[in-house]
Amino acid sequence: MNPLLSAAQRAFDETEFYGSVYPCRPTRLDEIxxxxxxxxxxxxxxxxxxxxRSEVSGALAAYHRNVRKFPFNIVEGETEQQQRHKRLxxxxxxxxxxxxxxxxxxxxxxxxxGPFAGExxxxxxxxxxxxxxxxxxxxxxxxxxxxTCYKPNYLLNVSTFSSExxxxxxxxxxxNVHHVDHHIPDNENLLLxxxxxxxxxxxxxxxxxxxYDRENLLIETNPQSRLPALTTQNFRIAPFIRYSPxxxxxxxxx
Amino acid sequence: xxxxxxxxxxxxxxSASLIPAGRSFENKLRKYFQYQIDTSAHYASxxxxxxxxxxxxxxxxxxxxxxxxxxxxRETLQLxxxxxxxxxTFVTDFxxxxxxxxxxRLCAPVDDLAEQSVTETAFSSIGMGPEDHFVCMDIxxxxxxxxYFRAARNLGVGRTSFLHLTQNYGQSCLPLKPLQPTVLLTxxxxxxxxxxxIKNYWNEDYCPIKTVIHMGEPMDEDFRRKVEDHWNxxxxxxxxxxxxxxxxxxxxxxxxxxxxxxxxxPTLEEVSRVNxxxxxGEVLFTTLHIRTQSMIxxxxxxxxxxxxxxxxxxxxxPRLTFLNRTQEAFIIAGEKFHHAMILDGLKESxxxxxxxxxxxxxxxxxxxxxxxxVQLPDSYREKEPxxxxxxxxxxxxxxxxxxxxxVKFELEFLPIDMFQGRKMIKVRDNxxxxxxxxxxxASD
Numbered sequence: 001m002n003p004l005l006s007a008a009q010r011a012f013d014e015t016e017f018y019g020s021v022y023p024c025r026p027t028r029l030d031e032i033x034x035x036x037x038x039x040x041x042x043x044x045x046x047x048x049x050x051x052x053r054s055e056v057s058g059a060l061a062a063y064h065r066n067v068r069k070f071p072f073n074i075v076e077g078e079t080e081q082q083q084r085h086k087r088l089x090x091x092x093x094x095x096x097x098x099x100x101x102x103x104x105x106x107x108x109x110x111x112x113x114g115p116f117a118g119e120x121x122x123x124x125x126x127x128x129x130x131x132x133x134x135x136x137x138x139x140x141x142x143x144x145x146x147x148t149c150y151k152p153n154y155l156l157n158v159s160t161f162s163s164e165x166x167x168x169x170x171x172x173x174x175x176n177v178h179h180v181d182h183h184i185p186d187n188e189n190l191l192l193x194x195x196x197x198x199x200x201x202x203x204x205x206x207x208x209x210x211x212y213d214r215e216n217l218l219i220e221t222n223p224q225s226r227l228p229a230l231t232t233q234n235f236r237i238a239p240f241i242r243y244s245p246x247x248x249x250x251x252x253x254x
Numbered sequence: 255x256x257x258x259x260x261x262x263x264x265x266x267x268x269s270a271s272l273i274p275a276g277r278s279f280e281n282k283l284r285k286y287f288q289y290q291i292d293t294s295a296h297y298a299s300x301x302x303x304x305x306x307x308x309x310x311x312x313x314x315x316x317x318x319x320x321x322x323x324x325x326x327x328r329e330t331l332q333l334x335x336x337x338x339x340x341x342x343t344f345v346t347d348f349x350x351x352x353x354x355x356x357x358x359r360l361c362a363p364v365d366d367l368a369e370q371s372v373t374e375t376a377f378s379s380i381g382m383g384p385e386d387h388f389v390c391m392d393i394x395x396x397x398x399x400x401x402y403f404r405a406a407r408n409l410g411v412g413r414t415s416f417l418h419l420t421q422n423y424g425q426s427c428l429p430l431k432p433l434q435p436t437v438l439l440t441x442x443x444x445x446x447x448x449x450x451x452i453k454n455y456w457n458e459d460y461c462p463i464k465t466v467i468h469m470g471e472p473m474d475e476d477f478r479r480k481v482e483d484h485w486n487x488x489x490x491x492x493x494x495x496x497x498x499x500x501x502x503x504x505x506x507x508x509x510x511x512x513x514x515x516x517x518x519x520p521t522l523e524e525v526s527r528v529n530x531x532x533x534x535g536e537v538l539f540t541t542l543h544i545r546t547q548s549m550i551x552x553x554x555x556x557x558x559x560x561x562x563x564x565x566x567x568x569x570x571x572p573r574l575t576f577l578n579r580t581q582e583a584f585i586i587a588g589e590k591f592h593h594a595m596i597l598d599g600l601k602e603s604x605x606x607x608x609x610x611x612x613x614x615x616x617x618x619x620x621x622x623x624x625x626x627x628v629q630l631p632d633s634y635r636e637k638e639p640x641x642x643x644x645x646x647x648x649x650x651x652x653x654x655x656x657x658x659x660x661v662k663f664e665l666e667f668l669p670i671d672m673f674q675g676r677k678m679i680k681v682r683d684n685x686x687x688x689x690x691x692x693x694x695x696a697s698d
Contacts, residue, residue: 045340053336057358059346061397073344075336102420111407115345118396125394125418130426133396133416135403146415149432 003233004218004241008032011239016048018241034222034229036244037070046072050237057081061115062195063179064160074196079236083216084198085123090213091191091202095175097154099127106152107133108143108167110159117158119198120177131156140166147172180246194245197232201252209251219252228252258562260515260572262533265317270533271521272560272572273313279516283312286542290550293338296330297550316521321538322552327497328357335360335547344546347397349496359496360546366401368543369499372517373405376503379512379569380465380490382437384410387462389435391417391427392444393676402439419444421671424451431455434462439492442473443678445481446608447670453484461485467492467503471677472576476601477608478508493574495554497547498539502574507566510559510573517543520560520574521551534559536580555580582681584614586624587660589651593680596628599649603640607631611673614683623660624685632667641665 008026011018021039026032043049050056055077062068076084089099097103105124109117117133124131134146136159147155147170157167158177167174175189177199184190186206193199200217201210212219218231220242227244262270273279288308290297301307306315322331339360347359361369382388388406390399396416403414415433420426427448430438445468456462463485469492478489493511494500502513513520519542522535537558538551557577565573582593597610611629628645645663646656655661 047337047340053333056336058348059344059360061345068343072341073339075346111404114400114403115397118400121396121416121418122394125420128420130418130420132418132429135414137407137414138412142413146413146433150415150429 002029004032004231005029007231007233007235007239008241011235011241014051015239017043018239020048032242034224034242034244036227040071043072046075049239050075051239052077052237055237060084060195060198061119063116063158063177063193064112065115066112068195069181070195075238077237079234080197080232080238083232083234084119085126086216087197087213088120088123088191088199089127090216091199091211094202094211095189095204099129102128102130103154104130104150104152105132105154105156106147106150106172107131107156108136108147108159109133110136110161112160113158116193116198117156120156120158136161136166143167144170180248180250183248184250192250196240196243196245197230200230209253211253221252258531258564258572259570260562262531262562263313265521267317268525269317269521269523269535270525271313271316271519272515272533272562273519274516280312282516282542283316283519284308286540286548287312287315287550289545290548293545294331294334294548296326296334316519316540316551319550321523322549324357324497324553324555327547327549327552331547331549332358332360338546345397347496357497362546365499365544365546368545370401370405370408372502372514372543373402373500374408375514376492376500377402377405377409379503379505380437380467380488382406382409382411382465384412386411386436387413387434388437388439389415389417389430389433391419391430391438391440391448393419395676399439419448423448423671427452436462437465437467438463439467439469441470441676442468442477443471443609443673444676445473446477447673449477449481450670456485458484458486461487463487465490469494469500474597474608476606480606491576493576497549497552498541498554499544501539502571505565505567505569505573509565509567510561510575512565512567512569512571512573514571517541520558522558522560528559528561531562532559534577537574579680584612584681584683586614586626586652587655587658589655591649591652595649595652596645599644600628600630600641602644602648604634604637607634609673609678609680611678612681614681614685616685617662622662623655625662625664627664627666629666629668629673631670631673633670635667638665638667 012022012025020042056075057078058076060074060076107117107121121131121133132150136143152172155172155174176187177191177193180194190203191199192201192210201212203210218233220229222229226249228250229242229244231242232240259275260272262272264270291301304318342362344360344362349357388411399416430452464487466489482489491504493502501518502511504511519540521538522533525533525535527533537556538553540550541548556579559575560572562572578592578594584591600610601607613627615625617625647653
């Protein structure tokens with residue numbers, strides 16, 4: 001069966017939310033509607049959106065810990081955590097960073113993005129990379145000094161406010177984590193993130209399309225809005241089916 | 255010397271609780287019980303079953319209520335919390351599982367703030383402020399450190415970073431030297447493993463670190479003194495658990511952890527009086543500051559001593575001294591032993607021995623009852639004969655079991671890098687009748 005249809009049927013069968021948002025159990029792809037966070041007003045809470053509360057093993061931190069447009073917490077089971085991990089590793093692979101050689105990352109975070117940065121650091125540590133975190137809370141000069149102390153191979157910028165000028169003049173290769181709520185800049189080495197599933201795609205050059213892990217995720221374009229819509233086809237407890245996380249048109253590798 | 259604002263009340267079943275003096279606390283506890291009845295089906299059913307309610311004397315209620323176990327926390331309170339927070343935002347905290355099976359804690363924003371307030375008080379007690387550079391060093395658990403950094407920022411600390419340790423300790427801790435933190439927070443097991451690499455970054459004449467805070471597990475007393483002497487700094491202990499959050503910080507006099515019984519009410523089981531105002535027993539905590547997954551008489555698994563006497567540091571709050579983890583006790587042929595007995599015995603031959611991990615395994619019945627394998631850092635290999643003599647002859651009751659042939663010993667010397675995990679599991683009982691599943695602990 002088509003993996004999108006199969007995922008939609010499972011979501012319909014196993015969650016209150018998809019059971020109520022779909023008019024009937026989908027049997028064809030054109031019966032699966034495109035949705036976004038506004039549809040979630042129909043859910044009473046996060047428990048309506050998951051299949052089994054006893055399998056919850058954690059909550060996914062939002063990119064900005066005080067801001068999230070999705071109305072509830074995002075919770076995960078072990079499968080969701082593993083898939084989120086694989087998406088990040090796949091994205092780094094696109095940039096030529098593999099787990100075969102341990103490397104040194106330094107994540108640049110701030111008060112708002114600290115929890116999200118922590119999740120990334122954990123994933124990198126699982127792959128035997130060194131992933132320290134420096135918090136940009138003082139002057140740019142202070143930040144540069146700390147970066148010099150850590151001597152990383154890669155800087156992973158997860159800071160919500162560290163501007164390009166603050167990070168200018170650094171010798172290390174820079175990877176930027178970009179949240180889908182903001183206009184996509186013309187930067188190299190861009191990881192695309194959303195609050196619902198974390199980092200899900202990557203682009204090396206500014207003109208390149210974003211690449212994602214097709215074993216893990218389906219990304220389509222909503223024909224009406226032309227916005228990307230993702231489907232976590234291998235979900236265990238927390239499905240997102242034809243869900244648009246952002247409101248910017250984005251080019252993905254077709 | 256002022257009277258202590260706290261006193262112990264004796265309960266009926268060999269337990270005692272430490273409470274603040276005055277009627278206002280009585281009312282606070284009464285309201286807390288009513289809150290639990292209103293918000294937790296689990297606790298409501300227990301009150302109902304015992305015929306209790308919030309109009310009863312709250313101290314008698316505290317006496318009557320049974321302890322809350324880790325199993326109840328994991329299998330009942332966790333699911334209740336998820337239901338309660340269905341429409342809310344929350345964060346989660348997963349315990350390391352070093353002391354038992356892992357538990358998941360759900361914290362609503364108010365719970366997070368309540369814990370942050372306790373942490374700020376603890377950090378403030380060591381004088382943390384705007385001039386400090388705060389570095390946390392660990393192999394993981396980044397969410398805890400992000401939380402600590404937020405508490406530090408609320409005290410004006412502007413420079414914070416998390417130094418990630420990998421198994422190559424010597425290389426991964428190198429940034430510590432140029433960073434020159436003034437406050438270093440880490441786990442004792444990791445500090446021991448990195449010590450050889452980092453100790454000579456500085457000496458007693460100059461060391462930027464003025465305070466080392468350790469959390470997650472107790473620190474060996476000799477090692478603590480070694481760190482203080484070598485770096486000319488203070489080592490403080492931040493005590494707490496995933497379920498309760500941070501509880502308190504040791505003071506500069508190192509006479510125990512100061513904590514506030516207005517927030518954490520300790521009940522001591524199998525209590526015994528040490529002296530006037532000082533008692534010891536297994537501690538159960540009632541967490542008045544937590545609203546989601548709050549616990550009445552929660553068994554954290556620690557035996558402690560609590561002292562209400564005046565502390566020279568001037569902090570009026572009582573002090574808690576950690577004695578041992580109940581899970582670090584083990585039984586061989588009907589005799590109970592504690593990890594501390596073994597370590598203390600081995601230290602007779604090697605006073606600076608930082609740790610010893612015990613693995614207990616079944617022996618073939620023709621050979622005896624149990625094999626006690628003692629894992630030690632390989633730098634102590636030359637002491638092997640003395641260690642064996644200690645185990646065979648110098649530890650009370652263990653020597654008798656050895657003579658009777660019930661127990662055999664094996665010493666295993668390992669490179670320090672081979673001791674895995676954030677916190678070392680000091681006692682691992684692999685005997686079949688213990689029902690231990692090594693796979694569960696493999697991921698800790």
